[in-house]
Amino acid sequence: MHSAISSRPEYVREQVKEHDFGVVSVPLKRWERFYGQSAVRKIFILMVLAGIWQAYAIYLDNTLLLPTFTDTLRKFGELIVTGELPRKAWNSIKVLVQGYLAGVGLALGLTVLAVTSRIGNDLLETLTSMFNPLPAIALLPLALIWFGLGTPSLVFVLIHAVLWPVALNTHSGFLGVSSTLRMVGRNYGLRGLPYVARILALAAFPSILSGLKIGWAFAWRTLIAAELVFGATSGSGGLGWFIYENKNLLDIPAVFSGLFTVILIGLLVENLIFRKIEQCTVRRWGMQA
Numbered sequence: 074m075h076s077a078i079s080s081r082p083e084y085v086r087e088q089v090k091e092h093d094f095g096v097v098s099v100p101l102k103r104w105e106r107f108y109g110q111s112a113v114r115k116i117f118i119l120m121v122l123a124g125i126w127q128a129y130a131i132y133l134d135n136t137l138l139l140p141t142f143t144d145t146l147r148k149f150g151e152l153i154v155t156g157e158l159p160r161k162a163w164n165s166i167k168v169l170v171q172g173y174l175a176g177v178g179l180a181l182g183l184t185v186l187a188v189t190s191r192i193g194n195d196l197l198e199t200l201t202s203m204f205n206p207l208p209a210i211a212l213l214p215l216a217l218i219w220f221g222l223g224t225p226s227l228v229f230v231l232i233h234a235v236l237w238p239v240a241l242n243t244h245s246g247f248l249g250v251s252s253t254l255r256m257v258g259r260n261y262g263l264r265g266l267p268y269v270a271r272i273l274a275l276a277a278f279p280s281i282l283s284g285l286k287i288g289w290a291f292a293w294r295t296l297i298a299a300e301l302v303f304g305a306t307s308g309s310g311g312l313g314w315f316i317y318e319n320k321n322l323l324d325i326p327a328v329f330s331g332l333f334t335v336i337l338i339g340l341l342v343e344n345l346i347f348r349k350i351e352q353c354t355v356r357r358w359g360m361q362a
Contacts, residue, residue: 140326148326149333158315158334165296165311166338168224172231173292177285179232180239185269188247197244201237209234209295213302227299234295235288242287246280247273279355286347290339297335 123142130141140148152158183200186193209230216226250273258272274281300313310318312331319327 137323137325140329144326145329145333149330152327152330158330161310161312161315161331162334162338165300165313168227168311169231169292169296171224172228172296173235173289175228176232176235176288176292177239180236180243180284180288183236183240184243184247185266187244188269188273189265197240201241204233205237205241207233209291210298210302213299227296230295230299231292234291238291239281239284239288242284243277243281246277246284249280250276278358282347282351282355286343289342289347293335293339293342 126139127142130139130144133139136144149158183193183197187197188194212230212233213226216229220226220229247269254272254276258268263271296311297313297316300311301317302313312335316328316331319325319331
């Protein structure tokens with residue numbers, strides 16, 4: 074039988090306790106744990122802003138200039154119940170998705186071409202220098218002439234709003250990929266599209282995601298602005314047209330309800346879609362704190 078193996082005395086170490094270093098762990102108080110949550114702090118900020126709005130509207134006492142926050146919420150609830158606001162929001166979102174996906178697809182195509190060929194790189198740099206400073210809404214008159222009054226004009230303007238910020242951020246991310254990762258891809262024999270998809274896209278994903286978020290913000294505000302000008306698409310208007318119509322009717326609580334819906338959709342997309350993608354990718358991969 075084998076004898077029990079005892080530890081050699083020189084390798085026996087006593088457990089180090091926190092008080093030996095003068096460190097004592099103190100449990101957080103309830104309000105500290107509560108305050109440590111980002112969602113709680115953001116809700117608190119929104120409540121403070123709502124309170125300021127309510128107080129100033131009461132002080133102003135002019136619903137044609139600024140309705141109270143409670144009046145706006147009441148009108149917002151009525152429009153939700155009747156289904157008018159959801160219909161307008163859905164009309165806008167359908168157009169937005171078409172333009173956004175088309176713009177992202179074109180941006181990725183141009184960027185892949187830019188990192189795989191010199192002429193493609195020159196093409197992307199030239200086009201972004203020409204068109205990125207051009208406001209998307211400035212193309213609205215041309216869109217009306219070329220495509221008429223309807224969804225195609227809105228989609229054309231949205232593509233312009235999305236294409237350049239996504240392409241610029243993606244291209245910058247590709248250029249920032251370390252030479253070590255590039256050599257790894259080359260050593261594995263990757264070329265062309267597989268090289269971009271397996272090496273560059275993953276390494277540059279934080280920049281790509283930033284471009285997608287910027288492109289979404291540009292597209293959303295461009296769509297609302299375009300709808301304010303000629304928002305009826307295929308016989309039905311979106312949120313921008315809803316705001317414009319109620320402004321003409323002097324239904325200011327409804328106008329603020331439309332604006333509130335625009336902001337709410339923006340918050341939902343940012344926190345439920347992009348934040349989730351961020352948590353499942355760049356944060357999980359350790360590419361972002």
